[in-house]
Amino acid sequence: MEVEGCHFQFRIALLGDAAVGKTSLLLRYVAGAPGIREPELEPEVAPTVGVEFYSRALQLRDGLRVKLQLWDTAGHERFRCITRSFYRHMVGALLVFDVTNRESFEHIRDWHQEVMATQGPDKAVFLLVGHKSDLQSSRCVSAQEAEELATSLGMAFVETSARNNSNVDLAFDTLTSAIQQALQQGDIKLEEDWGGIRFIHKTRSPGPSSRNQHPGSCQC
Ligand SMILES: Nc1nc2c(ncn2[C@@H]2O[C@H](COP(=O)(O)OP(=O)(O)OP(=O)(O)O)[C@@H](O)[C@H]2O)c(=O)[nH]1
Numbered sequence: 001m002e003v004e005g006c007h008f009q010f011r012i013a014l015l016g017d018a019a020v021g022k023t024s025l026l027l028r029y030v031a032g033a034p035g036i037r038e039p040e041l042e043p044e045v046a047p048t049v050g051v052e053f054y055s056r057a058l059q060l061r062d063g064l065r066v067k068l069q070l071w072d073t074a075g076h077e078r079f080r081c082i083t084r085s086f087y088r089h090m091v092g093a094l095l096v097f098d099v100t101n102r103e104s105f106e107h108i109r110d111w112h113q114e115v116m117a118t119q120g121p122d123k124a125v126f127l128l129v130g131h132k133s134d135l136q137s138s139r140c141v142s143a144q145e146a147e148e149l150a151t152s153l154g155m156a157f158v159e160t161s162a163r164n165n166s167n168v169d170l171a172f173d174t175l176t177s178a179i180q181q182a183l184q185q186g187d188i189k190l191e192e193d194w195g196g197i198r199f200i201h202k203t204r205s206p207g208p209s210s211r212n213q214h215p216g217s218c219q220c
Pocket residue numbers: 016017018019020021022023024025042043044045046047048049073074075076131132133134135160161162163164
């Protein structure tokens with residue numbers, strides 16, 4: 001995979017039932033980017049209407065630079081036709097449930113199925129996220145059964161808490177690395193007319209020895 005002077009953009013969505021904590025998880029992740037001060041307290045968040053957009057840049061293990069375009073989707077059923085229209089344009093999804101809400105866990109297969117039905121099997125990489133892990137006393141989904149579900153669906157599992165800032169970076173890093181691996185192995189392919197992954201080439205500025213080349217510009 002070419003690295004120097006180039007980077008990728010990965011489009012990733014957070015999917016899951018209403019109020020499982022998708023916005024809080026995403027706000028915590030975006031606030032944790034280098035140079036951004038962490039929020040002092042988890043803010044009271046309003047339910048998402050349709051889809052909202054965020055981004056964060058990442059440097060991967062081998063020096064590859066990735067810009068994550070992050071889509072926060074509404075969990076409520078009445079927005080489903082809007083969120084569905086985004087599935088085809090993403091390469092990764094965090095399937096989020098609330099460890100204190102059994103129903104949200106039971107709906108994970110439906111979320112997965114819905115994306116697969118829209119996208120086809122070779123486009124999306126998933127991560128199962130058990131959120132609100134700080135609420136241990138009211139937990140009703142064990143880590144073991146979540147692991148089993150993740151394995152049966154062919155994805156990794158991470159438990160997170162926006163309140164404790166626990167494993168937030170790990171969740172996004174795990175998904176990003178899995179996308180990178182799928183790309184390197186050819187399981188996912190770059191396609192001109194598909195926005196899930198964009199390859200952004202930043203050409204060098206012309207030096208004395210490159211006078212005949214067209215001056216390049218960064219398209220990011
Ligand atoms: N204890 C605890 N509460 C959380 C955590 N993350 C979010 N919450 C709370 O859960 C509630 C719902 O959080 P949101 O982030 O709005 O959930 P959402 O999944 O984006 O909801 P929709 O936009 O309706 O789909 C809010 O009251 C949050 O404060 C967490 O890690 N721990």
